[in-house]
Every structure is written in C-alpha cells, then in structure tokens.
Amino acid sequence: MSAVSAVSAASVGGKTEAAGTRTASGAGQPPDGTGNGRSDVDSWTEWPSREALSREGLAVGRRMLGWVGRIGGLVGGLWATFANEHLSAQQVGTVLAVTAVGVFAFAGFIRSAPRMNLRRSLLWLTFAYVQAILCGLNHAPVMGIILMCGIALASIQRLPIIAAAPFTLIGTTIFLAVVPHDVRNWGNAVTILGLGILGYITRQDWEARAQTQRTLSQERALRTAEAESAALAERARIAREIHDVLAHSLSAQLVHLEAARLMVEGEASREQIRERIVAARRMAQDGLLETRAALSALRGEFRPIGEFLINLTADASAKLEVVGTPRPLTAEAGVAVRRTAQEALTNVRKHAPGAVCSVRLSYLDDSVELEVVDQGGSGPKGGSGGSGRGELASSGSGLGLLGMRERAELLGGSLEAGPTQGGFRVLLRIKG
Known part of the structure; x- marks a missing residue:
C-alpha cells in the first residue's frame, strides 16, 4: 500500500x-x-x-x-x-x-x-x-x-x-x-x-x-553596561558637587572661626568675637542650603546665575558686572560658574582681607566667562591666590584653584589664575 x-x-x-x-x-x-x-x-x-x-x-x-x-x-x-x-x-x-x-x-x-x-x-x-x-x-x-x-x-x-x-x-x-x-x-x-x-x-x-x-x-548587556556607567558617572558628579559645596562651606567657616580665635588671643571685645561665631554658624546653615541647591541644580532647577551672583557679591561687598545678553546655562555650566565664584570670593576673604573685589560675567557667542579680580588687601602682597599671607590664609586645604581647574576641564573649558599688579585674577571660560 x-x-x-x-x-x-x-x-x-x-x-x-x-x-x-x-x-x-x-x-x-x-x-x-x-x-x-x-x-x-x-x-x-x-x-x-x-x-x-x-x-x-x-x-x-x-x-x-x-x-x-x-x-x-x-x-x-x-x-x-x-x-x-x-x-x-x-x-x-x-x-x-x-x-x-x-x-x-x-x-x-x-x-x-x-x-x-x-x-x-x-x-x-x-x-x-x-x-x-x-x-x-x-x-x-x-x-x-x-x-x-x-x-x-x-x-x-x-x-x-x-x-x-x-x-x-x-x-x-x-x-x-x-x-x-x-x-x-x-x-x-x-x-x-x-x-x-x-x-x-x-x-x-x-x-x-x-x-x-x-x-x-x-545589546541588552551593552545597554546594561551603559546604564551602569551612566549611574556611576552621575554618582561621581553628585559626589563632586556635594564635596565642593561642603569644602566651600567648611572653608568659609574656618575663616570666621580662625578670626574668632585670633580675636580671643588678641583680647578683642566680646561683641566682635560673637559676630565671628554667628557668621560661622550662618555659613554652616548656608552650606546646608547650598547642598540642597546643588542637588536641585543637577536637575536643572536652580535659579538664574545672574540672580545668584547678585546675592553672592552683595554678601561679599564685591562689584558685579554682566556683559552680553543673559541666557540660561546648562546645569553643569551653571554649577561650575557658581562654584568658581564662591571659591574665588572665599579666597579673597582668606588671603586678601579688605581687598576691593570685582566680578564680571560675560555671555559670549558659544561660551560664558567669569572673571574675579581683587586689588589691595591687608596681606603683605595681597592677592586671593595666596601670593600674600593674611592672618587667615592658613585656613582651608589650599586645593581650591585645583578643584576649579579640574571642574572646568571636565566640561571642556579652562581656568586661568594668577597674580596681577597689586592683586589676583581668576578667569573661567566654559561652553554654555
């Protein structure tokens, strides 16, 4: 069949x-x-x-x-x-x-x-x-x-x-x-x-x-590796921002506490010592606020950089000049400008107390520049970069300029810092 x-x-x-x-x-x-x-x-x-x-x-x-x-x-x-x-x-x-x-x-x-x-x-x-x-x-x-x-x-x-x-x-x-x-x-x-x-x-x-x-x-393994790499990069970025905020805040507190110590040794008045201690306490509070602000900045939620610099220079008795048409900056560029301005003004207080300080923010075609210049001061030679040795210059880690330069280079920018005639100049140039 x-x-x-x-x-x-x-x-x-x-x-x-x-x-x-x-x-x-x-x-x-x-x-x-x-x-x-x-x-x-x-x-x-x-x-x-x-x-x-x-x-x-x-x-x-x-x-x-x-x-x-x-x-x-x-x-x-x-x-x-x-x-x-x-x-x-x-x-x-x-x-x-x-x-x-x-x-x-x-x-x-x-x-x-x-x-x-x-x-x-x-x-x-x-x-x-x-x-x-x-x-x-x-x-x-x-x-x-x-x-x-x-x-x-x-x-x-x-x-x-x-x-x-x-x-x-x-x-x-x-x-x-x-x-x-x-x-x-x-x-x-x-x-x-x-x-x-x-x-x-x-x-x-x-x-x-x-x-x-x-x-x-x-492809799934590659996407997983990319996600892990992005997460590690984000963690490193957040850690860097928090570190910079705390370093700035603690450095500023050290300035006031060191001043208070010198006043105690110099038998200054009780009211002057109290003012320094209150200022250190205020800096601690500001540090906590800045930490929250840094995390918000990483999410693009911080206030305009111009408004921030107005408040910062007012507290530091510095002159502010804005050149060009203001525009929103990227989160990374905005944080870099904020941190550089804070660090530079803190250095002025540490190394050149009493110096005349000016801050200029320039909006260029494809980049933004921040220039901080100080003149005079009570240090022997003056200058916020440490060319002079004010009585508070020993406070802090001395790594402020290095940290600012590393931050700028990570974002494809540059930072120049050096003495000028009678003072010190910090220039940040970054894309944004």
Whole structure:
C-alpha cells in the first residue's frame, strides 16, 4: 500500500514549529546560518548551537503549531492503521505498545540532543528506528513511516550532519528493505528523505533565530553596561558637587572661626568675637542650603546665575558686572560658574582681607566667562591666590584653584589664575 499522502501531511505538520522564513539576521551569513563565520566543513561536523536547540525566542504560535502537528501525526497514523487493517486484539495491543516505545525513544533523543552526546543520541535514535521497523512488520506501516519521518527530520536538525545524514540514508534503506512489499515504493522513500531535507532547512532557520537571540543578548548587556556607567558617572558628579559645596562651606567657616580665635588671643571685645561665631554658624546653615541647591541644580532647577551672583557679591561687598545678553546655562555650566565664584570670593576673604573685589560675567557667542579680580588687601602682597599671607590664609586645604581647574576641564573649558599688579585674577571660560 502507499502511505505517501497521509505521512506527508502528518509528518510535515508535526514539525512546522521550526519551518518558516529565515530572519533578517541570517541574510548574508555563512552556509551554516549562525553568523559565526564557520566554514562549510565545520558546519557539517559541528553540533547546532545551544541557542538553536533551545526554544528561546520561538513564537508561542509556532510552539503550539508544533505540538498540534506531533499529536495530529500520531493520532492520524493510528487512525490510518486501525481503519485500513483488520487487526485482532493482540495485534492492536502490539501496535500500541510498539508505538508507545517508539515515541518514548524519540522523546529521549529530543531530550538528550542538547547535551551533545553523540553516542547517547544515536542509541536513542536506533531504539526509535527499531520500533519503526517493528511497526512496519506488525501491520502498522503508516506508523512506521511516521516514525521514520520524525527520525529523519529530528536527526538532521539536532545532530552533526556528518553523522545524521548517513544514519538517515542507511536507516531508510534498511526500513524499506524489511517492511512488506506494498510499503516499498519511491513515494515513501521520497517522503522520508524529503523530511530529512526539511530538517536541514529548519536547522538553518533555528541558527538564524539563535544568532538573533545572541545579538539581542549582547545589546541588552551593552545597554546594561551603559546604564551602569551612566549611574556611576552621575554618582561621581553628585559626589563632586556635594564635596565642593561642603569644602566651600567648611572653608568659609574656618575663616570666621580662625578670626574668632585670633580675636580671643588678641583680647578683642566680646561683641566682635560673637559676630565671628554667628557668621560661622550662618555659613554652616548656608552650606546646608547650598547642598540642597546643588542637588536641585543637577536637575536643572536652580535659579538664574545672574540672580545668584547678585546675592553672592552683595554678601561679599564685591562689584558685579554682566556683559552680553543673559541666557540660561546648562546645569553643569551653571554649577561650575557658581562654584568658581564662591571659591574665588572665599579666597579673597582668606588671603586678601579688605581687598576691593570685582566680578564680571560675560555671555559670549558659544561660551560664558567669569572673571574675579581683587586689588589691595591687608596681606603683605595681597592677592586671593595666596601670593600674600593674611592672618587667615592658613585656613582651608589650599586645593581650591585645583578643584576649579579640574571642574572646568571636565566640561571642556579652562581656568586661568594668577597674580596681577597689586592683586589676583581668576578667569573661567566654559561652553554654555
């Protein structure tokens, strides 16, 4: 008898989960379809990739269609067997038992293939192959052909082709040689071997899908690394801002506390000492406010830089000049201008107390400049950069100019600082 039509429908339907158009990632890849650059010889001797053998990335619809095809092929084969053959109860039991053992052996092969153990996989396939022959010899040729189709398809999909192809060809030849004469026809042979060819096609589809999954995994890893890098950079930026705020605040407090100490040693009046202590307390409060303001500035929520400089220069008794048309600055540029102005004016109080100080903010075409200049002062030589040594010059870390310069360079700008005739000059130039 001929079972070509029944077997083709059942077997092809049972494996359609892997068939379909190859993904775009497989286009232009080597013949193995993995995108790994393997040669034709390697693709015939190597196992499919683990990603290809897994079901990751496979659509739910295709999975469901695959299971429907398997169950439909099994039920269709049993129906064709019992409908076309008049079997006794013992023969029916034999067919069911042999079919169950064959399905069990085939499932064992499917489970063992991802472990890439060739000997174990071939043993499971041989066990299933024997059950296919027994089906053909026990009045169930349709079930035997269905098992052979499944073996041909799955072996090419899951084993090295150099082992799967000879196994399929030899197994098909032996099967057709021992089954009854009415099963030996070219239609059944073409069906079994055609399913082997379909297995090779679906294997390429699996590898293309695996390459897509690998690419997606790499992209996810890259995005995760970029997010972590951005988070670390943001943490470093926040830490730098808080550090600068606290350094400025504590340095200013040291100025007032050192002045209070000198007043105590000089037996100054109680009211003068009290004023210095109150000023130090106010600086501590301002430091807390500045910390909150710095965090707000990082979110772009700080007040305009011009307004900030007006208040800052008023407290420091400095002259402010704004040149150009004011415009909003970026958060980073605004914070840099704020911190530089604060640090420069603090240095004036420390190193050149009583100096005449002027602050000029210039809005240029593609940048902004901040210039702080002081003249005179009670230090021996004057100057906020430390060229002179006022009585409060020893307070603080002495790293203010270095911190301002590093901040400017991080933002692609520059900072110049040095003595002038009778004073000191700080010039910040930054994009903004």
